[in-house]
Amino acid sequence: MLSRSQFSIIFGVAIVLGVIAALVDIPFWILIVVILFVTAAVSYLPIMFNLYITNDMKKVERFLEDRANQPIFHFYYAMANDDDFQIERALRDVREKYKKGHYYTVYTVTYAAYKGKLVEERDLIAQIKQPTLRLYYEGLLAIEDGDLERAEQLVREQKKPWMREAILAEASAKRGNQELTIKHQQEAIRLTKGLQRFLLVKKYGVVGGTRG
Numbered sequence: 001m002l003s004r005s006q007f008s009i010i011f012g013v014a015i016v017l018g019v020i021a022a023l024v025d026i027p028f029w030i031l032i033v034v035i036l037f038v039t040a041a042v043s044y045l046p047i048m049f050n051l052y053i054t055n056d057m058k059k060v061e062r063f064l065e066d067r068a069n070q071p072i073f074h075f076y077y078a079m080a081n082d083d084d085f086q087i088e089r090a091l092r093d094v095r096e097k098y099k100k101g102h103y104y105t106v107y108t109v110t111y112a113a114y115k116g117k118l119v120e121e122r123d124l125i126a127q128i129k130q131p132t133l134r135l136y137y138e139g140l141l142a143i144e145d146g147d148l149e150r151a152e153q154l155v156r157e158q159k160k161p162w163m164r165e166a167i168l169a170e171a172s173a174k175r176g177n178q179e180l181t182i183k184h185q186q187e188a189i190r191l192t193k194g195l196q197r198f199l200l201v202k203k204y205g206v207v208g209g210t211r212g
Helices: 002-024 028-053 056-067 071-082 084-100 101-114 116-124 130-146 148-157 159-174 178-190 196-201
Strands: none
Touching: 028 056, 028 101, 028 196, 056 071, 056 084, 056 130, 056 196, 071 101, 071 196, 084 101, 101 130, 130 148, 130 159, 148 159, 159 178, 159 196, 178 196
């Protein structure tokens, strides 16, 4: 859904293009194509920027707040702010919207990881189709099981650097090594941008810190 400012930009561009087209006799189909391109850019570039590019955590937080009516963004915002009631509400909406598909599986497992109860969703983890994501949760599950050797083996198989660091941070915390835990937390944050960086910063409390 477009915000008021996005709609204003598109409307303004459409008027300007309409005037230019009338003056220089641009074919109507070209005008339509350009307007559609501008609409797509204005609609999706802010989403891509906040999800994958920015290091400005305040912008990501505002982005999530503005989309709190969308179940997935609501889920992430509530999880980042440790709001269990809103997390469960958002998760119900996600499950209702996506039923038993990929999103149902991933967000159920994500919630279990947040609660430290991956052992209860062991079978669902095996159903995750994305190899890096499945390995990530298998690594966290191994730590819950107390099998740190297995977790470290999975780290070696993991291709996403920030996921490796996040698992190593949990393994170090399990061993009680606070200094190494903070080092891996900082590195995991450094390797991320956008929404994932925001979630890690919130999870660890402050950059380099731990959540109390």
